[in-house]
């Protein structure tokens with residue numbers, strides 16, 4: 001498998017795992033430990049908002065999408081909309097963090113607004129990755145040459161992107177991922193319920 005595809009799959013798996021855990025947390029609710037509930041949800045939102053912004057989207061936007069478009073200009077609209085979503089996702093994450101704080105600090109009356117926005121955010125992310133898997137990746141596999149794959153694979157293997165990446169961040173995010181899942185209440189994680 002091309003390194004690029006493997007990295008996209010791995011990173012989508014991490015993002016999906018965190019989104020699914022977040023969904024389970026929200027369905028489960030604060031129960032009798034609101035502090036743990038809000039702390040874990042905040043950490044999950046931070047991860048989802050930060051990790052794709054710094055490590056995932058820039059590689060797709062800078063190296064992968066342009067190579068696909070070069071061969072398949074008919075995908076212009078689809079790629080445009082994916083690019084637009086890369087720009088939007090960070091603001092959506094920040095808005096959601098605010099809505100979560102409002103629920104935590106102001107109480108139940110602010111819960112419905114958070115739940116509604118969280119559902120939209122989850123759908124937004126799952127749909128974004130679904131289009132990359134079902135439209136962009138298959139088209140890339142059909143059209144890119146061996147030398148084009150080699151060039152993109154190089155960037156995906158080394159995570160080279162001076163604007164968005166500092167050395168060692170992938171390890172830092174892996175550590176954060178484990179910390180969050182370990183602290184999430186059962187059955188999502190290993191933390192005390």
Ligand SMILES: [Fe+2]
Pocket residue numbers: 057060082086128132
């Ligand atoms: Fe993307």
Ligand SMILES: [Fe+2]
Pocket residue numbers: 008012056060129132
């Ligand atoms: Fe992606």
